[in-house]
Amino acid sequence: MDRNDFGTSRRALLQAAAAGAAAMMPGVAFAARAGDLAAIRRAAEQGRDAAIARIQAWIRNPTIAAEKSRIDEGVAAMSALAREAGFQTVRTVPTGGVPAVFATLDVGAPKWMGIYFMYDVKQFDPAEWSVPPLEARIVDRPGVGKVIMGRGAVNQKGPQGAFLAALHAFKTSGRTPPVNIALIAEGEEEIASPNFLNAIRDPQVTATMKKCVGVIIPTAGQSANGNATISLGAKGAVEMEIVSSSKSWGRGPAHDIHSSQFARVDSPAWRLVQALNTLIGPDGHTPAVEGFFDRVTPLTARQKALIAEAARKSNEADAKKALGVQRWINDESWEQSLIRLAEQPTINIQGLVGGYTGPGGKTILPHRATAKVEMRLVPDMTKDDSVAKLKAHLAKHGFPDVEVNVTGGYGPNQTPEDAALTKAQQAVLTRAGITWALNVRNAGSWPGVVFTGDPLRLPAGQFGLGTGAGAHAPDEYFVIESINPKIAGLTEQTMAYADLLYEVAAQG
Amino acid sequence: MDRNDFGTSRRALLQAAAAGAAAMMPGVAFAARAGDLAAIRRAAEQGRDAAIARIQAWIRNPTIAAEKSRIDEGVAAMSALAREAGFQTVRTVPTGGVPAVFATLDVGAPKWMGIYFMYDVKQFDPAEWSVPPLEARIVDRPGVGKVIMGRGAVNQKGPQGAFLAALHAFKTSGRTPPVNIALIAEGEEEIASPNFLNAIRDPQVTATMKKCVGVIIPTAGQSANGNATISLGAKGAVEMEIVSSSKSWGRGPAHDIHSSQFARVDSPAWRLVQALNTLIGPDGHTPAVEGFFDRVTPLTARQKALIAEAARKSNEADAKKALGVQRWINDESWEQSLIRLAEQPTINIQGLVGGYTGPGGKTILPHRATAKVEMRLVPDMTKDDSVAKLKAHLAKHGFPDVEVNVTGGYGPNQTPEDAALTKAQQAVLTRAGITWALNVRNAGSWPGVVFTGDPLRLPAGQFGLGTGAGAHAPDEYFVIESINPKIAGLTEQTMAYADLLYEVAAQG
Incomplete structure (x- = not known):
């Protein structure tokens, strides 16, 4: 996942016991859920070391789509992780590029929940690293706590590992998940998902995903001060190389x-310098x-108000x-x-x-020079339209030969504030005593448009507690035990996913 | 040496025997010279294999100033090459950077001749190479002949090896060179000679060089068709990095x-893109x-006529x-x-x-981006003035923080058409039956301004027969045995240097 660093509000995190939190819920469903969550919590605590080892082993097996490396190993690991977590069907889905993995856990519940992974x-x-990036060492990070450090730790194997730990905890505690789960795992997220829509268009994937109330990507979603963010959307991203060569x-x-x-x-x-120079205004x-801004939908008053609130509550x-x-x-200004x-x-x-x-x-x-460029798009811009405008602009300014080689990308996604999935996220965070804010739109990108756009048109969003840093950078880490009591460690992250499944089941 | 590829005229090369060529010269001096040259030729033929092996060994010992690699080894090899060729004094001259090597061969002749080497x-x-670049393999190159292929083969160890072979031939044939020789060898030519003037300013070097009638850099100076070029000057070159960084x-x-x-x-x-874009006109x-052109002296009518002639005679x-x-x-047009x-x-x-x-x-x-840039200067531009104008331009256009980090360079050089050294070159080429043309100014650069400027103010030029290709590129080679009879092989190259020493001695 292509994270951003959106600072949100600061408030104490109450590590509420499931029983206490459950006091906010009425009736019989509440009693069953409270009992289940207590048992699942015990299982999660007992399974904590295994969950950490599972994340470490995954980090030690890095699939890098940009280099087409360890693809078979990545598919095998992803499939095994799904099977071990209780998914009954696991299938490799060809995409034309790096394959996806699709898994289903059908417990006969009335509702389906979609989960997006990237492997x-x-x-x-x-x-550039202070530790070997593939050892997945447990490091005591000053001021932070115990972390797993390694490539992929926070982006995205750590949070995904916490989600899998929740399914393991259901299993070992003998509890049945309250919803059916459809997991779609992609292997090309880091090259901007050039083929992922092909996986969604697989008839079985489409049919199953369409039943889902929405799709969640597990994320270490707390900022350094403990606040959580519910993102209502994300910018799109299109990756390309702009090439000037004698040949063309x-x-x-x-x-x-x-x-x-x-x-x-x-x-x-x-x-190349001259062509690039036409693409940006004098302000740099x-x-x-x-025409780049033609399809840009300005933020609504409500969206601006949410941002203003976020600005006030963040540092x-x-x-x-x-x-x-x-x-x-x-x-x-900050706002x-x-x-x-x-x-x-x-x-x-x-x-x-x-x-x-x-x-x-x-x-x-030199006979050739290249700029690696990425565009970030907002609603209602689209990938194809933006690329076409870029090419037309270069041609009009006298650079028809300068190549625009798109390597991947997707448009923006947006989910309504009142979607059931969004409300479930809010309820879980509130019950866990975690300060949260709605994030109007993530500046970082993920291929949520694959879910929010055709053919599925589902709510989709990032969800998860905990924190980490260093996505796409050296010394990437994922916190498993936080010095800051407001930041969830691995067990609390696991419990938040378990609670989310119950909340999704409970939402009208 | 920083070569260019200047095409010159096409005409048959007569590999004139020394005796036949000498028929063009009058009197006693001629008879002595003819006899000496015949003996030197026999020695050069006998020493050919050793000369090839000497060049090969030198290529296998690459000093790369840009990487500060094999500097001690380069100094040692250069010093040994000079001593073995007969130089009586050989000294390492500190420059503040990679040291120079200065050697003298004083035979008590009335005249001194200066020789510039780069090691x-x-x-x-x-x-990128078809052969290992440091093996100095002898390769049969289709359409060319036998070549030594390796980094430095033509730029400049091959031609310099041919010059050294001439001194070896004097020695083994028992002949005394007709002039004293001062050899100054630089170790930073490929990073644009940032410290070479310091070597020239060494009191012993200055005093000895001032006695010279001029300075020659040995060069494989024939183009692919056999024509030779006498360069009357060369552009200057200034190397720099232009850096845009958040820090500055x-x-x-x-x-x-x-x-x-x-x-x-x-x-x-x-x-960086925007700053660079201000440096170049709309034509790219x-x-x-x-003010960049303020000091540019236009070509004279004579210089333009020489170029027109060169255009007519070249392909x-x-x-x-x-x-x-x-x-x-x-x-x-070509012209x-x-x-x-x-x-x-x-x-x-x-x-x-x-x-x-x-x-x-x-x-x-990115927090930083860099362009590696070089300026080429013509008379009467200077390095310092051009760099100052570049910096002032960036500042005036709103980029005072964009750094201009000059790593080396020097101004242009120019030698009069009627200098004794130039006339000697012409005489040797004519006598060898080689079509030659005056090259008004080489577009490639060499630090000749160190000789033509203060404190020496000497004529300076490139000289030598033979050919090669691939300077600064893969598969660099130097021809030792040519399929084309108009191109001198190693022995003829060697003889041209011997003849030049006689001609310099003879010139009024």
Whole structure:
């Protein structure tokens, strides 16, 4: 999952006992649920070490879609994890790319709940890490607590492991889940899910998923101060390489040549600079692609009010410190920065690579240069329309030969504030005594549009307690035992998933 | 040496015997010289295998200034090569960077001749080569002949090895060189000679070099068709990195962060694109730095006439094929392309590197991005003035924080057409039956300004027969035995250097 760092409100977390929390619920259903949750909690506590070991083993088996590495191993591990957690059917679903895994746990309940997993992880450079990134070491992190550190720890194997731990706890405590569960696990999330819709379109997957009340992606959703966020949507993301080359230009050298020749031979690298320069406004961040904002739906008054509330309840200084940022774009306010996170579509340069990139210099005229770029989209922008506008813009500005090679992506997703799934999330968090806020839209992206869009049109959202850091970065970690009492450790995370299943079952 | 590929005229090469060639010279000096040259030729033929082995051993010992690798080994090899060739004094000259080596061969002749060597080589990527780049294999190259293939083969160890072979031939034939020789060898040519002037300023080096009639850098100076070029100058080159970073900007993230944050956090990568875009005109090649052309001295009518002659005598199709170029800048003519090579100062992008540069994408907002850039300068531009103008331009256009980190460089050099050294070169080529042309100015660069400028103010130029290709590129090679009878093999190259020493001695 492509996380963002959205700071929310600060309030004490009450690690409410299931019995106490259940006092908020009426009648017979409540009594059964309270008893079940107590038994499940005991099982979760007994299964804690096994759950940690399960997450560690998963981290040690990294599937990296960008490098097409360990795909078979990733499918096998994902399938085994599902089977061991109690799923009765587990199937590999071809997508045309890295396959998906689909699993069902049908207990004969009236309702189905959808769960989205990703089993791939982002690339990493061990030289940048303080520990080997694939050992999944338990590390005492000062000021944080005990964490599992490794690639994929928080993004997304740790939270997914906590969800699986809940199913194990149902099983070992002899309790039947209150809903049927459909699990769809993707292996290409980190390359922007280029083929995931093909998995959804599989007839069995479509038919089963359509029965679901909604889809949850397990997430370590508490910020550093313990607050939780219920995201009502996420921006879309489209990954691409923008390439200037002599081959497509018909000018410049066919291969890298001596740089003195630039006196008389055209330069694809300068052409890339000039083409890129047309894509961004003079302020250095506003997309200048013609028509890019045509389909942008402004935030509603309600959405802006929610953001204003989030701004009041969260700490700007903490966010700036975590990001290493001294000032926001245009020296804007904290609230305005949060509005931008939700509302602003972007065209970001992830990387520039062309010609000689090693130490020192090398007197060459490169025949090719590339920018790795990603667009973030907001409702009602779409992937295809945005890419088409980008290409048309380049052509109109005299760069028809500059290639736009899209490698993956999807549009934005949005779920109504009053969806049953959203209400269930709110109830679970409130009962657990955790301060939560509605997040209008996550600036980070996940392929929720696969669920919120055609053919399923389901509510979809991220859910989970606990925290972590370092997604896509060195020293990624997932907290299993927090120094901060407001942050859930592994067992409380597990219990939140168990409670969510009951709440989804209970919601009208 | 930083070569260029300047195509010159086409005419038969007569591999004139020394005796026949000497028939063009009058009197007693001629008779002595003819006899000496015949003996030296026999020695050169006998020493050919040893000369090849010497070049091979040198290639196997690569000093790379950019990586500060094998510097001690390079100094030791250079010193041993000089001693073995007969130099009586050999000294390591500190420069503040990679040291130079200075050697003298004083035979009590009335005249001194200066020789410039470089003992460093350019970086290389073995994956791009058809043979291991440090084995210095003898390869049969179709259509070319027997070549030594390896990094440094033509740039510059092969030609320098041919010069050393001439001194060996003097020694083994018992002949005394007709001039004293001062050899200054640099170890940082490939990083644009940042400290070489310090070697020249060494009191012993200055005093000895000042006695010289001029300085020659040995070069495989024949083009593929056998023509030779006498260069009257070369552009200057200044290497730098242009860096945009959050640290110096005070905006953007202190480290790479998740790319979704670009909605509210500034991007140093986009800033680099915008800053670079101000440096070049809309045509994608004309420098747009304010005042950049102020000191440019236009070519004279004589210089333009020489270029027009060179254009008539050379083959545009061959040059385009070698470069992999379909059209010159602005679809200009062959003659205009040659004028640009001599006259046009440039600002070239050697490489772009920032953020994520590996396979696929990575959703980060980079905290830093760099362009590797080099400027090529023509008379009377200077390094310091050009760098100052670049910095002032960036500041004026709103990018005062974008760093210009100069790593090396030097200004242009120019030697008069009527210098004794130039005339000696012409005489040797004519006597060898080789078609030659005056090259007004080499587009490639070498630190000749160190000799033509203060404190020495000497004529300086490249000289040598033979050919090769691939300087700074994969599969670099130096021809030792040519299929084309117009191209000198190793022995003829060696003899040309011997003859040059006689001709310099003879020149009024």
